[in-house]
Amino acid sequence: MRAARQVWSGVYNLVLGLVTVFKHLGHKAITLQYPDERMPMFERSRGVVVLLSDPETGKLNCTACMVCARICPVYAIDLERSEEPDPETKKRYPVKFEIDNTTCAFCGLCEEACNFDAIKLTGKYEFSVYDQKTLLYDRDFLQELGRDVPYEKKKKPLPKAKAAPKADPTSPKPEEPASPKPEESPEESPGEDKPEA
């Protein structure tokens, strides 16, 4: 009797499993044929990092404030700041801005930390190359990548400093957009002309 019940239960459950599987026969495939079809990326997708430019002037938004380079957990950003501000925009700009895509973790901390809408992680994900060295993206290439990236100004540039306090290494970095008072440390002042130490 027990054996009969076991056999019955076994057969029943095998059939139940098969019925479940066969129910799926008519379904449409959920996979895509990749190189021909592509998944649309979400707006927030974190892929290759690009530098954004001002659509009007075509210049980089970046003021080379170094915040992103300091927050990057894997030290993937290497940047150098111009000695003189740009004559047109009256802002400092990066003379060198390199992102090492071999180490970048696509964490998004740089985008979060930047106060000038200058750096963004995009939905681009196809960046395989044959030569590893070409993964070191320089400023102009990053700018080119960012040309067609739409963005909205989520953070206003900081108002001009009234009286810039002395360089205080402990002052909170502008990671907090909500913070009302304009935090001003020399490297972060957009249009500052006076020479600094």
Add this chain to the structure above:
Amino acid sequence: MMVDSPDRPEPLTGDRNLETEEFVVNMGPQHPSTHGVCRLILTMDGEVIKKVVPDIGFLHRSIEKIAENRTYHQFMIYTDRIDYVSSMNANHAWCVAVEKLAGIEVPERAEYLRVIMAELNRIASHLVFLASFAIDLGAVTPFLYAFRERERIVDLFEMTCGQRLTYNYMRIGGVSKDVPKDFVSETKKFCSYLYPRVDEYEAILTENPIFLGRTKGIGLLDLPTAINYSVSGPPLRGSGLKWDIRKDEPYSAYEKFDFDIPTGENGDTWDRYKVRIEEMRQSARIVEQALEGLPEGGIKAKVPARFRPPQGEAFARIEAPRGEMAYFIVSDGSTKPYRVKIRTASFCNLQALPVMARGWKIADIVAIFGSLDIILPEVDR
């Protein structure tokens, strides 16, 4: 049986031909059912396992040491990589520990969002378990189904934080971004979609005679042994103890939700599987309740970028999908932790494998190892 062959000039006689020898089998490091790179050194007597020695360390990245050179904010991305199948939970544990250290109050909405993400991630992690466990035992169909459902969870995560594996979503004091507009409706849709799917997996696996033959009564782990080996998570609950940090030491907003803790009876492989299946349903219940009661408000407490917690120590643990995950932080008052110790469930659960696998056949080790749901990067860190 003796065969006369030219290779054996001297026919073996006497007792010697009846002698059996132990045979050492190397399973791994690259073995599909070790789920990563783990080497199991099996001492076999015929087909019966006499001894198992897990050889770990292939994935060691010294994350604990790295923590000493990173700020508290920066270390968040490394927690993703401790347990990449449930990064949200690893993020969560780090946040809870640092917040405890610095005494930061987290806004209510952020706590709810954390719970939603952690539970969705628990479902995703259990789906990966189900998929790999089923395919280890030769059932290919549930593998495909489970990954289909996981894809939807991963889409929800990508929609919110932009990544599909290393989410880096939580922040000290809250979460990084608020959920997008359609997240709540999409997640609700997903939850109602999940229940029938879990029933489907059960229809294929739970009572399937082949599956029962491979799992029922195999790899017994009795409760005292489990406790002595600090086993936690589903393997412990499978052995019959109702122990879940979410209930017993609630963190975040878990005390506000109503859910059950499934337990097994015998502590065999099947029980551990069943506990996880049931946990998926319970997690979906928690997600539904949290979405229902999602409060409005801020998502992040104010934490300066140059965050310096006070000197001292903090220990916090959470219930990750694989068991208890805990961080012990020693702070010297600077922006970087002085020392971080990470307790991961996989490491402790793996220690019980030699006890569980002893005396079973070599084919069973796949089922036993699979039922522990070990993630190797979590073992090695």
